[in-house]
Amino acid sequence: MVAYVSWWTSAWAVLLSLVTSLAAPPVSAEEQGFVNESSFYPEGPLWHAGKLYYAEMSMDRIMVWDGKTNAVFWQGPECGPTTIARSMAGGFYIFCHMGNRIQEISALGFPVRTITRDMTGEPVGNPNESVSDSIGGVYFTSSGIFGPNAPPGGRVFYITPGGEVRKVASGIAYANGLVLTRAQDKLIVGAHLERKLLAYPVTSAGHLGPAQPFLDLNPVMDAPGRSAPWFLGPDGLLFDKDSNLYVCEYGGGRVLIFDRTLKLRKELKLGSLYVNAATFGASEQVLYVGAADSNSEGKLPGKVYEIRRPLE
Numbered sequence: 001m002v003a004y005v006s007w008w009t010s011a012w013a014v015l016l017s018l019v020t021s022l023a024a025p026p027v028s029a030e031e032q033g034f035v036n037e038s039s040f041y042p043e044g045p046l047w048h049a050g051k052l053y054y055a056e057m058s059m060d061r062i063m064v065w066d067g068k069t070n071a072v073f074w075q076g077p078e079c080g081p082t083t084i085a086r087s088m089a090g091g092f093y094i095f096c097h098m099g100n101r102i103q104e105i106s107a108l109g110f111p112v113r114t115i116t117r118d119m120t121g122e123p124v125g126n127p128n129e130s131v132s133d134s135i136g137g138v139y140f141t142s143s144g145i146f147g148p149n150a151p152p153g154g155r156v157f158y159i160t161p162g163g164e165v166r167k168v169a170s171g172i173a174y175a176n177g178l179v180l181t182r183a184q185d186k187l188i189v190g191a192h193l194e195r196k197l198l199a200y201p202v203t204s205a206g207h208l209g210p211a212q213p214f215l216d217l218n219p220v221m222d223a224p225g226r227s228a229p230w231f232l233g234p235d236g237l238l239f240d241k242d243s244n245l246y247v248c249e250y251g252g253g254r255v256l257i258f259d260r261t262l263k264l265r266k267e268l269k270l271g272s273l274y275v276n277a278a279t280f281g282a283s284e285q286v287l288y289v290g291a292a293d294s295n296s297e298g299k300l301p302g303k304v305y306e307i308r309r310p311l312e
Helices: 004-025
Strands: 031-040 042-048 051-056 061-065 070-075 081-086 092-096 101-105 111-115 125-130 136-143 154-159 167-170 174-182 188-190 197-206 212-216 233-239 245-250 254-258 264-269 275-278 286-292 301-308
Touching: 031 051, 031 061, 031 070, 042 275, 042 286, 042 301, 051 081, 051 286, 061 081, 070 233, 081 136, 081 275, 092 125, 125 174, 125 233, 136 174, 154 174, 154 188, 167 188, 167 197, 174 245, 188 233, 197 233, 245 286, 254 275
Parallel strands: 042 081, 081 125, 174 233, 233 275
Antiparallel strands: 031 301, 042 051, 051 061, 061 070, 081 092, 092 101, 101 111, 125 136, 136 154, 154 167, 174 188, 188 197, 197 212, 233 245, 245 254, 245 275, 254 264, 275 286, 286 301
16 A cells, blocks of 8 residues: 555656646747957857857957967957958958948958958948858948948948948948848848838849838837837848848847747846847857957957857
């Protein structure tokens, strides 16, 4: 009888545990760690040749992480870089957001040329985020004024594989993050101050059709119970191979993940408020995210996060 009671009690406990686990919401299984816990406004990460390159805006430099240590790869006065992209020549473009220019460098970090205007003479302004296409061209945003009542002065430029620069879009309410769809038939651009994403049809490389609405983020970013200051909005954008869209929420401390139907699938909450850009590592099982803890204090401290299994 004692054995029977013991067996029944154990069986009931197992059954109760199973029911409880089925009723409980799933627990996130992603793992968060750090590439650099003491960075300075890290932004624009780029995975290349087994290394992570990223900008430190407030230190005027590009860092590189080889899997063990962080080191300075390039530094230039009064640059304030926010992103880095590969060039067809085998080097890099460094986008100096604070310095209103693009610095082209060699693969070893030596200067090649400085770009301040496009082929028509129009200033490139304050370049912000960039994305490369499949033929070696690079789209980049030039944001405009960041303020609660700022006019929609954001633009998009394209650097051809041959190195020419031309404007391809304008009239955006602070043009910020941008990404190409997997088919490279649309360029998605963040209108940060409106908390919306726009889709530009790519008619041919470096040529865009008129903007179309793509995703209104206001219902998610300004949801009931959340305090959404004017500066909160979409920053860096990233698609995975299954067309899940990763949206870095600047001012909200999150990476929002939408499925291919643009339904919110998951949110990754980070310990840094100003989440600004992300990229995948050697596989899509590793996500690297740049985020600042402050956008006004000191050297703008922040962190470079490593998130394993971001979708689990």
